[in-house]
Structure formats: C-alpha cells, structure tokens
Amino acid sequence: MYLVQFLLLSAILFCIGVYGVLARRNAVLVLMSIELILNAVNINLIAFGAYNGAAIPAEVFALFIIAVAAAEVGVGLALVLTIYRNSKSIDLHEVDLLKG
C-alpha cells in the first residue's frame, strides 16, 4: 500500500492551504486555500478508507465534504462580493470592523 505517499500529499496540500489562509490578503485566494485544506482532508479520508476497508465507503464522506465545500464557497464568495461593494477592496487587512 502507498498510504504514506497519500498522507504526505495530503499534508503538503494542508500546509499550502493553511499558509494561503493565514498569509494571503486576497479574500478569494483565502477561499481557495480553504478548498485546498478541505481536499487534503478528503485525500486523507479516502486513503484511510481504502487502507482499512471500512464498512461505509470513505468516498461518501468525501462527497459530503465536497458538497458542503461548494455551499461554503457560495456563501464565502457572496460575502467577498458584499465586502467589495462596500469597501471597493477585497484586501482582508482592510476589513477590520471588529477591531476592539
């Protein structure tokens, strides 16, 4: 089995995603990075599922996550669009209305 390889791929994807979420200023790119994290998880699920031969196929969970991620992107993009309309920018550093 090639479990380790899958896990390595997943870890790399996750780390790229985390970096994107924490470091990018563009809101759309942050959303994309979140997608990377989610897909890293999907890879993990499927790899473990194949490795263990689980009773319920892990693909089911992956499909759920893809569906939820699609919804999440929809909501996220709508938020980004609203932010852009209000502040003419999608730079997250400028969105600090919650500053105490």
Add this chain to the structure above:
Amino acid sequence: MNSFLAVEAGGDVVQAGGFFLENVWIIPAIMAVSFVIILGFGKRMPSGGSNVGIAAVVVCFILALLTAGQWIGEVNRAEGCSADTCAYIHFDDKDHSDGGDHSDDEDHSEDEDHSDDEDHDEGAFPVDASASGLTGESAAAIGAVALVESNGEGGGASALAVISERTWWSNGGFDFTVGTMVDGLTVTLLVVVTLVSMLVHIYSTDYVAGDRRYTHFFGFLSLFTAAMLFFVTSANVLQMIVGWELVGVCSFALIGHWWEDQDNSDAALKAFLTNRVGDMGLLIGMIILFFASGEKWGIVDINRAALDGSTSHTLLLIASLCLLAAVMSKSGQFFLHTWLPDAMAGPTPVSALIHAATMVVAGVYLIARLYGVFWEGLSIGVSNVTNAAGDLIDTSGASINALAIIGAVTTLVGASLAFVQDDIKKVLAYSTISQLGYMTMALGVGAWTAAIFHLTTHAFFKACLFLGAGSVSHAVHSFDMKKDMGGMRKFMPTTYKTFLIGSIALAGLPPLAGFWSKDEILVGTGGWGFFEGKPHSNGAYTVMLVMGLITAAMTAAYMTRVMYLTFFGEFRGGHHDDHDDALAADHAVDAHDDHAHHGDPHESGPRILWPLRILAFLAVVFGFFNLPPGFLGLPDGITERFGHYVEPSSAGKYFPKINHADPSWSLAIASTLIVSAAVAVAYRYYFVRVNQQSPSATELVNGPTERFGLLKAGHTMLKNRYYLDHIYDGGDPVSPAGSVAMGTIFGAAAGLTLGFSLDNGLDQAFVPSLIWGLVLGLTVFVIVAAALRTGVGIATFVKRPLAFAANWVHENIIDGAVDEVGKNSVKGANALYTYIDQGAIDGSVNAVGRGSQGAGGELRRWSTGQVQQYATVMFAGATLLAGLLIIVI
C-alpha cells in the same frame, strides 16, 4: 351480706354506635355558627340576633335529647347482648408487669380510616373479626376499642364510648387528632348544658331587653354554649384545654358585660387571672399525662394507661395534683374560689348559666373524665393501696386524699360564707362554691355517679334559684336582700314558689332532687359504715361524711335565711328613687324606666317565669331518676337509672372499678333530721324572733354575734371572707385576728392535704395520719401567721425605703441600662456604616468595576479585527492540542 354491689354485669364490651353518637360535633358547630351569625349580622336583625341564638340552642337541645336517647338505646342493646348476637370487643389481656409494650395497644382509639392503623390492628391484636370489620368500614365511629378480657359471665355487656376522630395534622410521624367522645357522661352534660342554656336564652330576652349590648350578649351566650359543648364532647385532652380556655374567655366577656363600671371589669379580670393560675396546673398536668401515658392525648388512652399499671404512681400523683389546681380555679374550690362571688357582677342569666350550672362544673367534669388518673394518682380506692411489699393493705377509717379534702374544706368554707352575705346573688354564689365542693368531695371519695348526679340536679335547682333571684331583682332593681327586699311572696307568687322549691332542693330535704344526690354523696363517703360497723365502699371517708353533714345543715340554714330576707317580713324597698349605681349597672334599667316608677314591685313576665317553672319542676322530679337500688322494693329497672346509663363500665378499661356504697336508711334519716333541725333553728331565729322584733327587721338588734365575743370574731372573719381577698389583693392591711383565722384554715388545709394525700400510699393508720396532718398544718399555720403578723409591720416600715430603692433601681440601673444600650446602638450603627457599608460593600463593588475595566483594556488589544490573526491563533491552538494529543497518547 355483701355490701359491695358489682358494678358491671359482665366484663364484655360492645361498641356503641349510631348517627347522633357519631356525629355529635354538629351540636357545638350549630352554636358556633349561631355565634358568628349573631356577631356578624345580629344588629341588623329585628330581634337583635336573640332569635338566632334561641333557635340554635333549641335545635341543639333536641339533638342532645336524641343523642341521649340513642345512648340509652345502645346501653340497652349492649345489655341484651349475647356473644352470638353482638360483636364483643376483645381486649388483649396483657401482662402488666412489663410496662414497656403498652404503646401499641393504646392506639385503638385513633382514627382508623388510615390504612396503616388497620394493618396495625390486624397485625398486633386478636381483635374479633367482626369488630374489626366494623371499625374498618365506618370511618367515623370507632371506638375505643381495646383490650378487655371476656370473663364469660352472663348478663349482657356494657356499651363502649363512641369515639370519632380525624387526623388534624401530623408531624414527625405523630398524629394530632380532633374528634368527639360520647358516653353517658357526655350526653348528661350535653343535655344539661343545652337545656339550661335554652332556658337562660329565653329568660334573657326579657331580662336584658333593651340592653346596650343586647346582640353582643346573645352572641357570647352562643359562643359559651358552643365552647362548653365542645369541651364536653372532646375526645382528647388538647381539645379539652381549648374548650376550657374558651369557656373561660366567655366567662370573662360576660362578667364584664357592663364593663363601663370599674367594679365589673375588675371582677372579670379577677376571674380571668384566677383561672390563669389554675390553667398553669392544667397545662403542666396534661403534659405530664401525655408523657406518662406513652405520648397519647386521647382521654381514653390516658385513662387506660393510668389504670393498667404501666404508668408510674408518682407521675400520676403529680399530674392529678396539677390538674387539681386547675379544678380549684375553674370550679371555685378553696382557696382559688374568690373570683366566683365577684363574678356575680355579670348579668344574672349568665350567673345562672355559667357561674352556677355549667362552666364552673367544668372542673368537676375534668376530674370525672380523667377519673382513671385521679383514681390511681390519689389512691382513691383503698383496694389500690399497697405497702412497700406490694400487698394490699387495709386503711379502713383513715381514708383521705387531696381531692376529698379540698372538696370538703370548700364545701364548708362556701357554706359558712353564704351566711353573712346581704347580696342574694352572693349567697347563691357561695352556695355554688359549697355545692361544687360537694361534687369534688364526692369524686374524691369515689362516689363518681353521685358526683355527676349532684352536678345535674344542682344545675337545675341552682339555675332555678339564680333565675329566681334575677326575677326578684328585676322587680326591685337591686340584689340587696336587707335593703330592698322582704315580703316579696305577696308581689311575686310564682317566683316565690319556684324559689322555695329550689331552696328545699338545695337544702336537701326529701323528696326533692337535692336530697337524693346529696344523700348518695354522703353514702358514697363510706363513712357511715364506720359508725355502723359495716364494710365501706371505697374506703372510710369519715371526715368527709362529717363535713358533708355539717354543710348540709348550714346549707339548709342559710337558705332559710335567704327565704326570710327575700320573701317574708315586710317589703323594705320602694324608696329607691335614687337608682344606685351598682344596680343601674346590673340592669337594663333605662329600658325599664317606664315601669320603674316604683310603688309595689310586680311579678315578672312569662319569659322569665316559664324557665323558672321548668327548672323547679326538674328540681322536684329529677331525683327520682337515680333512686337507690332496692328502694322500697322497686325493681331494678326503675332504680338507679342515672348511674346505670351514665357511669362507664370498668370493662372498657378506661374507668376504674368503683365499689358502690350500700344505700343506708339510717344515714338518710339522720341527714334529713340534721337538715330539719337546721331549718328549725334558722326558722326560729328569723321567722319568729326577728319577725317579732319588727316585720321589717333583718337581724336581731342585740343578736348573738354582738353578745358573744367568739361569735363576733367569727362573724367578722366571715364578713371579711376569711381574709383571702386581702391576702391576694394586698390591699388592706390584714388584721391579727384575720391572719390567725386565715393561717389556721390555710395551714390546716395545706397540712391535711399534704399529710394525708401524700401518705395515702403508705401503711398509715388513722391516728398517725391525723398527727402527721396536724403537725404539718400547725407548722404552716405558724409560718403563715407569723409572717402575716410581722408582715403588716414590716410592710409599713419597709414600704417607703423600698419604694425609694425601687425608684433608684429604676432610674439608675434600668434606665441607665436602656440609655447605654441606646448609645451603643448608635455607635455600633455608625461603625457599621463606615466600615462595613462604605468600606467593605461599596469597596468590593468598586473593585469589581475597576477590575473589569482593566481587564477589558488589556483584552481589547487582542481584538484587532484581523481575521487572519484570529485564524493564526486558532491554528496555533489546534496544533498545540494535536501535539499534546500525540505526546499523551
């Protein structure tokens, strides 16, 4: 010949029952409702509420008669019983030697509609199946079931008291119950109270007509009747205490009915306070009984515990002496009787109802109800007296106990004081005291039935006399026999006849009611057997017999005096254009001014005369209800009916086995001769000699009390009522003669009581007991006399410095203390404000505020609004937790 009559036909007991017996609570409830209606709406009614009261009391009287009838029926039913036809109640014949387990068999009189009680019954006792079925079904009437051995003799059974109880409240597994207990004694009192109350109600509509508190008066008559009925139907001693206090309150309210007069309100207070003295005894006695009987309040339970030997004799003795104090105050026994004559300040119908016929017999009723306690506690029956080795001993000729001696002294004191009163009501008041003493004495010597019978006959003839006195005073507007009466028989023939009948009954001449009851008491003392050389009933109370005979003679003599002063000679009134205050107060005079325009007094109206006629009729015939057994060869079904239906059977285990004295022709003849002789002497003095001197004279000018020093001293002492009031009030200084007299009586009574009653359980013969009593009496006398003789001097000498000292103490110590307390309170409050309120409380509130502010200032720096910064922290935290997870696992 066996001189003891067996009390019970057999040892079997049948539970009595029936609607009226089980639901007797209705009777007091009706009167209580009547009280509420009269007080609430009476003034708006055309009759001022009196019609409500009369209607209620008439209904109660009918119900009481029905109850009595049902009881008689039940007694007859029980008598006709055989084991096949009736459910005998079987009692557990338990071993008396172990007193420890008595708690479980006393539970039977509890309300048995609790399932656990029933389980208890079935589990613990061999209760007859049908009897327990009965108790299970009827929640109301469950009697004092309990424990009697069936001796299997024929002759029927006795009816057992009907007890209906409900749980009032429970606390800690202990049930307080309320309920009614009905037996012969209860129905007797029910009938007497409702009958006299009914007649008094009717009488009062005329007597207090136009009074300024007419409605109030009838309201309290209702409340009093309710309270008395509640008292006599009580199933437990707690209820008895409530009823006891309630009648006391009504007595207070009615004595002070015309409270605007200082004397009247003083008399009311005196009555109330004197009764408080005894009430302490009542409470303490009841509490002792509660614990002594294994934590039971029920009358039957307490009696049973007292009689079955499981209670310590010392406890019972103390309890009965405490209760005796209560009896002394309520039933006017020497030396707490002083309130009763003063209670005559109340309206006359009240005197008749409360202070002669019913309330004052509450004490007698209390003894009769808790007779088991007194019987054992004071060792009334000699059969119970054992020596240290536990053997029965014979104390013939020397029987005496506190109850009997108090009663005997009271009867003499009352009768002697009745001689010197000018106020007709006071004569009757002292006569009441004397007769109450008779009843107490009868109970003290074990003549239970005689006491209750005398209670009943006395209620009739004394109510008749009081109402008669009221009728006379209604006509002459005074109670003073010497100033305002005389020759009344011409003006008031009906009142005269009824009063004469009442007097003869009271004097105890055959064949009127008073003769039979008095004679039974005299026989019951058992003292006559001492002279006849025969065995006695419950012991030879020879002293009581002698005192009783002397009292009988005195009673006859003072009633002759009253008859002469009131109804014979020449009318001395008619000059009272000046309404004197006392009588104006005692009469609704204002309303009567239309016919108070003087001239000759006239007979009262029908509403006054009919009660008199009824009571006089009863005073004549009632004695025949309890003819002595075997009298003139009459069959058993006619003689002794009263005792037969009223006296509880000892088979019920809550009443002692009393020996009944043999009736004695010789004693009856002797007492009648003594009474006749007394009447003859008084007749010769008043009707012949005084009348000869002048038809309007009241005493001989140079009579024996003025000629002989000793008699004069005695007269002075009596006039001053044995100086008891002086002692109690502390008003006038006590004269040396008075202190001697007082000391003698007080000391002798105390000494005799102590010496005899406490020794009664010891192996004492007559002479040592007498010496004991006299030594003790003399000691007390010397102490009291010396204290009084020197006390007067000391008091005058010491009074002024004492007053100064008291004032100094008041000014400096008490006021000083109060001032200091005040100052320190202010200081303390200031300190409290500065340090606690301002410092601690406000400080802490401010600190919390400041802390929140500072923390907020710090924390706001973390809130940058940068989403990615938050995410960084979150990831860092997640990583940390993940790392921790790895390390731990």
